Amino acid sequence: MDPLVDAWGREIKSVRISVTDKCNFRCTYCMPAEGLEWLGRDEILSFEEIARLVGVLARLGVDEVRLTGGEPLIRRDLPTLVGMLSATAGVRDLSLTTNGVLLDRLARPLVEAGLQRLNVSLDSLNHVRFAEITRRDALDAVLRGLEEAERYPELRPIKVNCVAVKGFTETEVPALAELARRKPYVVRFIEFMPLDADQAWHEDDVLTGGEIRAIIEASHGPLVELPAKASSTARRFRFADGAGELGFVNPVSEPFCSSCDRIRLTADGQLRTCLFSRREWDLKKPLREGASDAELTQLLRFAVRHKELKHRINDPGFVRASRSMSQIGG
Numbered sequence: 001m002d003p004l005v006d007a008w009g010r011e012i013k014s015v016r017i018s019v020t021d022k023c024n025f026r027c028t029y030c031m032p033a034e035g036l037e038w039l040g041r042d043e044i045l046s047f048e049e050i051a052r053l054v055g056v057l058a059r060l061g062v063d064e065v066r067l068t069g070g071e072p073l074i075r076r077d078l079p080t081l082v083g084m085l086s087a088t089a090g091v092r093d094l095s096l097t098t099n100g101v102l103l104d105r106l107a108r109p110l111v112e113a114g115l116q117r118l119n120v121s122l123d124s125l126n127h128v129r130f131a132e133i134t135r136r137d138a139l140d141a142v143l144r145g146l147e148e149a150e151r152y153p154e155l156r157p158i159k160v161n162c163v164a165v166k167g168f169t170e171t172e173v174p175a176l177a178e179l180a181r182r183k184p185y186v187v188r189f190i191e192f193m194p195l196d197a198d199q200a201w202h203e204d205d206v207l208t209g210g211e212i213r214a215i216i217e218a219s220h221g222p223l224v225e226l227p228a229k230a231s232s233t234a235r236r237f238r239f240a241d242g243a244g245e246l247g248f249v250n251p252v253s254e255p256f257c258s259s260c261d262r263i264r265l266t267a268d269g270q271l272r273t274c275l276f277s278r279r280e281w282d283l284k285k286p287l288r289e290g291a292s293d294a295e296l297t298q299l300l301r302f303a304v305r306h307k308e309l310k311h312r313i314n315d316p317g318f319v320r321a322s323r324s325m326s327q328i329g330g
């Protein structure tokens with residue numbers, strides 16, 4: 001079958017699937033303390049519906065699947081879905097992004113079900129600062145979850161993702177960089193993007209990858225850049241002495257849209273061709289109205305032909321995405 005290619009010639013290889021909009025954290029750069037209005041149970045795609053869409057996408061060459069949220073581990077029986085997706089023909093790479101607080105209990109069943117890679121969000125190794133940014137006193141539970149994940153060599157790489165916010169993250173950088181040296185985790189710093197539900201984001205809040213690298217290089221000397229695959233969102237580095245790997249995801253200061261191979265599926269079955277889409281394509285309705293795989297394929301091709309060239313965060317008149325991060329899933 002012909003691959004899924006957008007109007008700019010980019011082939012879609014990766015789908016990020018939000019399995020719930022709910023989360024058990026309240027990160028200040030993501031959602032308000034009181035949370036958001038959650039989707040109703042019937043609005044959310046079932047495991048069977050997700051697996052069906054993944055099967056159709058895999059036949060179009062979309063062989064990388066990442067599960068996200070909200071917080072995906074709060075969706076009941078998630079290992080069952082992981083098992084269904086890892087058994088789907090054409091799915092080559094299956095990963096998950098989590099805040100890690102339930103990982104110590106779920107790492108084993110997820111690995112046994114076929115999970116291959118893991119991204120854990122972690123913005124501070126200081127208990128007080130961690131609670132300040134997540135509004136949860138849960139650092140120890142997240143670190144326990146990471147330790148539990150370490151026990152499964154088949155679950156690699158383990159990436160630790162830190163959202164970098166100016167005026168907060170600078171003091172967290174040295175300890176997180178050190179974590180990459182002493183643990184088998186790839187520590188990545190992600191620039192803060194205008195996807196917060198409070199709509200408080202301002203470009204002055206962005207601590208750039210370049211600024212973070214300068215903080216690290218001030219104490220560790222120049223980092224050595226590593227090769228990365230063309231569609232990778234991160235620039236990869238290691239320390240000069242070889243210990244540890246760091247990543248810098250710089251969507252604001254160094255956009256990587258030209259090689260974007262990603263689409264997203266929201267928990268309520270809407271296809272987003274870009275993180276910053278202002279338009280969505282409803283897949284749930286045709287799914288529930290009995291559309292054939294051929295009809296779904298046609299709809300996917302049509303949507304991808306309309307995939308945005310790039311985000312316009314740095315452009316005058318930038319208009320925010322139609323949903324916040326927790327309603328899209330990273």
Ligand code: SF4
Binds near residue numbers: 262274308309311
């Ligand atoms: S902003 Fe949109 S086009 Fe750019 S990399 Fe992200 S998803 Fe792709």
